[in-house]
Amino acid sequence: MIDRIKTLEITSRQLDPGSIQKEEWDAQVFKYAHTFLNNIEEEKAYHQPDSTNSGMPEEFDVQEEASGLPELLETITTHIDNTGINPASAGHMGYIPGGGLYPSALGDYIAAVSNRYAGVFFAAPGAVKLENRLLKWMSDLIGFPASAAGNLTSGGSIANLIGLVTAREAKGLKARDFERAVIYLSEQAHHSLQKAIRIAGLNEATLRYIPLDDKLRLIPERLQAQIEQDQQNGLIPFFINSSLGTTNTGAIDPIDDIAEIAIKFKLWHHIDAAYGGFFKLVPSLSEKFKGVEKADSITLDPHKSLFLPFGTGAILVKDKKFLLAVHHYLADYMQDTHASNQELSPADISPELTKHFRGMRLWLPLKLFGLKPFRAALEEKLLLANYFHQEIQKIPNFEAGPEPQLSVATFRYVPENSDPNTWNAELLEALRKDGRIFLSSTSINGVFWIRVAILIYRTHLKDIQLLLKLIQNETGKLESRNKQVYKGNKFQ
Numbered sequence: 001m002i003d004r005i006k007t008l009e010i011t012s013r014q015l016d017p018g019s020i021q022k023e024e025w026d027a028q029v030f031k032y033a034h035t036f037l038n039n040i041e042e043e044k045a046y047h048q049p050d051s052t053n054s055g056m057p058e059e060f061d062v063q064e065e066a067s068g069l070p071e072l073l074e075t076i077t078t079h080i081d082n083t084g085i086n087p088a089s090a091g092h093m094g095y096i097p098g099g100g101l102y103p104s105a106l107g108d109y110i111a112a113v114s115n116r117y118a119g120v121f122f123a124a125p126g127a128v129k130l131e132n133r134l135l136k137w138m139s140d141l142i143g144f145p146a147s148a149a150g151n152l153t154s155g156g157s158i159a160n161l162i163g164l165v166t167a168r169e170a171k172g173l174k175a176r177d178f179e180r181a182v183i184y185l186s187e188q189a190h191h192s193l194q195k196a197i198r199i200a201g202l203n204e205a206t207l208r209y210i211p212l213d214d215k216l217r218l219i220p221e222r223l224q225a226q227i228e229q230d231q232q233n234g235l236i237p238f239f240i241n242s243s244l245g246t247t248n249t250g251a252i253d254p255i256d257d258i259a260e261i262a263i264k265f266k267l268w269h270h271i272d273a274a275y276g277g278f279f280k281l282v283p284s285l286s287e288k289f290k291g292v293e294k295a296d297s298i299t300l301d302p303h304k305s306l307f308l309p310f311g312t313g314a315i316l317v318k319d320k321k322f323l324l325a326v327h328h329y330l331a332d333y334m335q336d337t338h339a340s341n342q343e344l345s346p347a348d349i350s351p352e353l354t355k356h357f358r359g360m361r362l363w364l365p366l367k368l369f370g371l372k373p374f375r376a377a378l379e380e381k382l383l384l385a386n387y388f389h390q391e392i393q394k395i396p397n398f399e400a401g402p403e404p405q406l407s408v409a410t411f412r413y414v415p416e417n418s419d420p421n422t423w424n425a426e427l428l429e430a431l432r433k434d435g436r437i438f439l440s441s442t443s444i445n446g447v448f449w450i451r452v453a454i455l456i457y458r459t460h461l462k463d464i465q466l467l468l469k470l471i472q473n474e475t476g477k478l479e480s481r482n483k484q485v486y487k488g489n490k491f492q
């Protein structure tokens with residue numbers, strides 16, 4: 001046996017390379033990373049799929065024998081970086097973009113090198129304290145009291161799920177009640193809510209989509225009337241979701257009015273602020289946040305409005321006892337960890353046990369930069385969206401959607417004699433083929449709108465000016481093509 005152990009040790013030691021090897025790898029990875037970042041201005045925001053990148057690259061196969069890092073970095077460039085959307089690019093203005101702050105990459109590196117066990121206070125008191133401090137900072141930003149607690153999740157979807165499940169338990173719903181339970185939301189609510197409802201076993205509950213005003217905000221009077229009617233009919237209204245910045249258009253529901261209704265009728269009020277939450281850092285927006293502190297739970301997404309790389313969301317719950325009631329668990333093999341409860345452990349307030357030490361990727365950029373540039377960048381993105389909204393309407397035949405409430409603007413071209421929905425889909429396709437700027441689209445009451453979502457910290461005035469120019473150029477091309485087609489008597 002000893003011989004076998006010794007033989008195995010020789011090979012297994014390959015998993016722990018010496019410092020010369022590590023430094024060589026570091027240099028290669030840093031060279032790759034800096035090349036990627038130094039070229040970011042010239043690189044496309046979007047690579048259209050083509051036949052050369054269809055199918056599974058054989059370089060992705062896992063083999064018995066080792067490969068060299070340079071060839072692996074080449075594979076990453078070819079088969080990952082040069083495909084699809086480039087979320088690090090200033091030109092990514094589709095969906096809700098992210099960005100990915102550089103110090104977060106270093107934070108991930110530090111967290112992974114030491115591999116702190118950030119799920120449990122006993123195991124990593126420093127790491128858990130750091131995460132709890134960051135959550136307290138967010139809680140203070142929202143205006144939650146000392147009774148609040150929160151968790152750094154992998155993203156907004158899991159945060160919404162935790163919020164919903166916590167509400168279900170806090171309101172004492174049993175399986176036999178689910179058929180009569182009622183959830184209130186807007187049709188503009190993020191689909192992660194519907195997903196969370198199913199995962200939480202609440203598929204039988206009734207979803208009430210409350211009518212919206214012309215700015216796509218939930219109408220509080222209609223909400224109240226619906227709750228009253230449902231209560232009279234013996235149903236169990238228990239949960240309201242309001243959006244602080246819808247994904248579609250950045251619409252902000254009237255938070256304060258909804259909060260008052262939730263208090264009056266004793267419903268759980270969850271705010272989905274995955275997109276809009278950190279705009280609270282901009283003082284001029286404080287009016288839009290009126291009443292957030294009255295909510296029972298709120299979702300924030302640092303990988304959106306704090307520009308972190310993907311993989312970090314947050315849920316805050318005003319009364320931590322409800323979070324604990326759902327998630328706290330005592331296992332025999334964890335008995336050593338129970339004695340030290342000086343701080344809440346992430347494992348006690350989330351579905352996860354072992355988790356990535358996410359706090360480090362958040363704390364490092366906040367500390368290295370300070371809050372000032374975050375506030376400036378958020379206000380700048382907001383103004384860029386307003387600037388775009390103003391300028392696009394100056395181009396003939398273009399119309400814009402509602403004035404941006406956050407950093408999303410919508411627009412469309414109204415052609416003289418062809419179907420506007422088809423026309424705008426073609427414009428979007430032409431922009432994607434160019435690839436310097438990536439936009440996405442949406443459908444509002446059957447009308448096709450192109451969205452410009454500005455949230456990458458690298459996006460500045462020159463990028464919006466380039467976008468306006470590209471829109472004009474592509475529109476000109478489409479118009480002259482349509483005219484030619486018409487002249488040829490083939491107008492469809």
Ligand SMILES: *Cc1c(COP(=O)(O)O)cnc(C)c1O
Binds near residue numbers: 158190275
């Ligand atoms: C992005 C988003 C979500 C989902 O968050 P993920 O981090 O993508 O899981 C939920 N709600 C809103 C409003 C969002 O914009």
